[in-house]
Amino acid sequence: xxxxxxxxxxxxxxxxxxxxxxxxxxxxxxxxxxxxxxxxxxxxxxxxxxxxxxxxxxxxxxxxxxxxxxxxxxxxxxxxxxxxxxxxxxxxxxxxxxxxxxxxxxxxxxxxxxxxxxxxxxxxxxxxxxxxxxxxxxxxxxxxxxxxxxxxxxxxxxxxxxxxxxxxxxxxxxxxxxxxxxxxxxxxxxxxxxxxxxxxxxxxxxxxxxxxxxxxxxxxxxxxxxxxxxxxxxxxxxxxxxxxxxxxxxxxxxxxxxxxxxxxxxxxxxxxxxxxxxxxxxxxxxxxxxxxxxxxxxxxxxxxxxxxxxxxxxxxxxxxxxxxxxxxxxxxxxxxxxxxxxxxxxxxxxxxxxxxxxxxxxxxxxxxxxxxxxxxxxxxxxxxxxxxxxxxxxxxxxxxxxxxxxxxxxxxxxxxxxxxxxxxxxxxxxxxxxxxxxxxxxxxxxxxxxxxxxxxxxxxxxxxxxxxxxxxxxxxxxxxxxxxxxxxxxxxxxxxxxxxxxxxxxxxxxxxxxxxxxxxxxxxxxxxxxxxxxxxxxxxxxxxxxxxxxx
RNA sequence: GGCCCGAUGGUCAAGCGGUUAAGACAUCGCCCUUUCACGGCGGGAACACGGGUUCGAUUCCCGUUCGGGUCACCA
Numbered sequence: 001x002x003x004x005x006x007x008x009x010x011x012x013x014x015x016x017x018x019x020x021x022x023x024x025x026x027x028x029x030x031x032x033x034x035x036x037x038x039x040x041x042x043x044x045x046x047x048x049x050x051x052x053x054x055x056x057x058x059x060x061x062x063x064x065x066x067x068x069x070x071x072x073x074x075x076x077x078x079x080x081x082x083x084x085x086x087x088x089x090x091x092x093x094x095x096x097x098x099x100x101x102x103x104x105x106x107x108x109x110x111x112x113x114x115x116x117x118x119x120x121x122x123x124x125x126x127x128x129x130x131x132x133x134x135x136x137x138x139x140x141x142x143x144x145x146x147x148x149x150x151x152x153x154x155x156x157x158x159x160x161x162x163x164x165x166x167x168x169x170x171x172x173x174x175x176x177x178x179x180x181x182x183x184x185x186x187x188x189x190x191x192x193x194x195x196x197x198x199x200x201x202x203x204x205x206x207x208x209x210x211x212x213x214x215x216x217x218x219x220x221x222x223x224x225x226x227x228x229x230x231x232x233x234x235x236x237x238x239x240x241x242x243x244x245x246x247x248x249x250x251x252x253x254x255x256x257x258x259x260x261x262x263x264x265x266x267x268x269x270x271x272x273x274x275x276x277x278x279x280x281x282x283x284x285x286x287x288x289x290x291x292x293x294x295x296x297x298x299x300x301x302x303x304x305x306x307x308x309x310x311x312x313x314x315x316x317x318x319x320x321x322x323x324x325x326x327x328x329x330x331x332x333x334x335x336x337x338x339x340x341x342x343x344x345x346x347x348x349x350x351x352x353x354x355x356x357x358x359x360x361x362x363x364x365x366x367x368x369x370x371x372x373x374x375x376x377x378x379x380x381x382x383x384x385x386x387x388x389x390x391x392x393x394x395x396x397x398x399x400x401x402x403x404x405x406x407x408x409x410x411x412x413x414x415x416x417x418x419x420x421x422x423x424x425x426x427x428x429x430x431x432x433x434x435x436x437x438x439x440x441x442x443x444x445x446x447x448x449x450x451x452x453x454x455x456x457x458x459x460x461x462x463x464x465x466x467x468x469x470x471x472x473x474x475x476x477x478x479x480x481x482x483x484x485x486x487x488x489x490x491x492x493x494x495x496x497x498x499x500x501x502x503x504x505x506x507x508x509x510x511x512x513x514x515x516x517x518x519x520x521x522x523x524x525x526x527x528x529x530x531x532x533x534x535x536x537x538x539x540x541x542x543x544x545x546x547x548x549x550x551x
Numbered sequence: 552g553g554c555c556c557g558a559u560g561g562u563c564a565a566g567c568g569g570u571u572a573a574g575a576c577a578u579c580g581c582c583c584u585u586u587c588a589c590g591g592c593g594g595g596a597a598c599a600c601g602g603g604u605u606c607g608a609u610u611c612c613c614g615u616u617c618g619g620g621u622c623a624c625c626a
Contacts, residue, residue: 041626042626043625043626045626075626077625077626078624078625078626080625081625081626143624147623147624150623150624154623158552159552160553161552161553161554162553162554162622163552163553163622164622164623189624191624193624211555211556211557214555214556215555216554216555217554217555221622223623224623224624226624227624228624229624231624233623233624233625233626234625234626235626237626253620254556254619254620255620255621255626256620256621256626257555257556257620257621258554258555258556258620258621258622259621259622260555261554279556281556281557281619281620282619282620284619286561286562290618291618291619292619293619293620323563323564323575323576324563327563327564327565327574327575328565330563330564330574330575330576331565331574331575334574334575352563352564353556353557354556354557354558354618354619355557355619355620356562356563356564357562357563359562359563359576359577361562361576361577362562362563362575362576362577363576365575365576365577366576372589412588412589415589416589416590417588417589417590418588418589419587419588419589420588420589421587421588447586476585479585480585490585492584492585505585506585507584507585507586508585508586509585510585510586511585511586513585514585514586514587515586520586520587521586521587522586522587522588523586523587523588524586524587524588525585525586526585526586527585
């Protein structure tokens with residue numbers, strides 16, 4: 001038996017299966033040409049970053065445009081970072097925005113699919129099968145260096161452009177079998193390192209779906225494959241898992257770009273076919289005129305839960321993400337107003353190479369558009385659903401009379417030119433507050449051109465003629481009739497032509513009524529509002545305003 | 552510092568050697584209008600810099616500058 005074989009046995013005495021067994025157990029998927037298999041491989045930190053959702057959405061769409069498979073694999077190889085309930089947080093966040101896995105981890109300790117387990121922590125033996133053959137092929141070796149020794153090596157490398165564990169710095173690379181056997185029998189901890197066959201003089205090539213063709217020096221680092229607890233590093237797990245799970249397209253953040261030479265090698269050493277890569281640029285945030293990654297610590301909008309808590313519809317988030325993913329989406333949307341976002345021909349190659357700034361203003365605009373197209377029933381339903389969870393007081397008020405609330409939300413809604421007032425459900429409370437005495441802010445501040453005397457006059461006159469049974473036309477006619485006796489003109493154009501001749505125009509008159517009734521200057525159609533409010537409330541507010549301006 | 556990527560209005564971005572350099576958001580003006588919004592029309596606003604290549608460079612090449620990423624027994 002050769003030393004390599006002996007070493008493999010020594011290191012992995014309990015591994016009896018071979019790579020061929022693995023190939024048989026996880027055979028190539030029986031898919032049509034061009035069908036893609038993608039995945040999201042988050043590590044369970046208990047926090048779902050917007051970037052995860054974004055990359056996950058890209059991966060999801062990449063698969064879905066070919067009727068392919070999207071799966072979720074949990075990268076829980078770092079025992080130190082394990083957090084209870086983290087998987088649920090992530091899955092819930094993904095689910096809330098329509099990223100649902102066909103396969104893989106579908107719940108806390110719940111899996112689905114034939115290529116599992118999908119928790120890396122449960123795949124130890126699988127990794128060891130491949131680790132063992134690498135040792136047999138003299139492509140891996142145990143390393144006994146301690147953290148301190150590694151630090152020492154780093155200290156020596158100050159003037160060395162090529163840092164890390166390689167070449168002459170790789171102390172354990174050429175240990176003899178006997179030396180190794182002795183250390184192991186003494187119980188020394190070890191990691192398994194790649195015996196990198198690379199040469200820095202050589203180039204390797206990545207043809208990234210997003211970034212294009214990229215050339216980098218070959219990897220020469222003897223990177224760690226297996227940590228001293230026997231659990232693989234991300235790099236090794238990535239190669240083994242994405243090969244065995246038959247991933248066709250690896251979609252991930254572009255912070256992985258620079259480890260591609262390592263990954264290429266890790267696929268090639270065991271003889272795996274290299275998948276296609278798509279490296280997604282991060283979402284950025286503006287700060288002091290510069291750009292930086294959306295930060296978990298500094299930016300509330302970095303957390304996916306933010307959008308849920310604020311009550312942004314999932315359609316809004318998806319529409320906005322799509323405008324960032326494929327810039328032709330907005331044009332497509334213009335001509336396909338009612339189409340589902342799923343029918344948009346998403347194209348990986350149209351992804352931007354560099355990171356886009358998250359634009360809250362634009363996002364809100366997108367969301368307002370989305371909501372403006374919803375029916376009053378839908379708006380009511382979503383708002384109630386949101387309020388139930390995040391604003392119990394408002395929920396009680398809103399749902400006391402569902403038909404009434406729905407009618408309120410329907411003002412100026414189902415028209416060819418719906419208003420765009422609401423960006424998220426948490427804004428609804430304020431938007432409709434004046435309909436409810438509990439929420440009504442009795443703010444009687446008039447525009448500067450309207451004095452208390454003017455307001456008083458107008459209110460007096462209007463109270464005298466107010467009729468709750470008016471049709472809209474009658475109502476408006478009454479408004480106009482009010483004008484001339486008080487010195488206003490019903491004709492705005494006439495006023496503009498000759499402003500000195502009048503105290504104001506019909507707009508000023510209705511503004512006084514509007515402020516008295518709603519406490520604001522800007523509202524949807526006043527007639528509809530007054531109808532919904534009902535005679536008692538309207539009269540009460542008019543009288544109370546009159547009192548205020550008579551004082 | 553080494554390696555890699557990038558740079559078009561305030562933002563997201565089309566563009567692939569010859570364009571009046573699209574569009575969207577934002578902003579400003581006008582129109583519509585009972586307010587606000589919606590909608591319509593219009594305005595301001597950009598190819599980082601320096602060298603090449605070319606009849607001609609936003610586009611191709613090289614440098615500079617500036618951004619970003621990465622160099623762990625983290626992912």
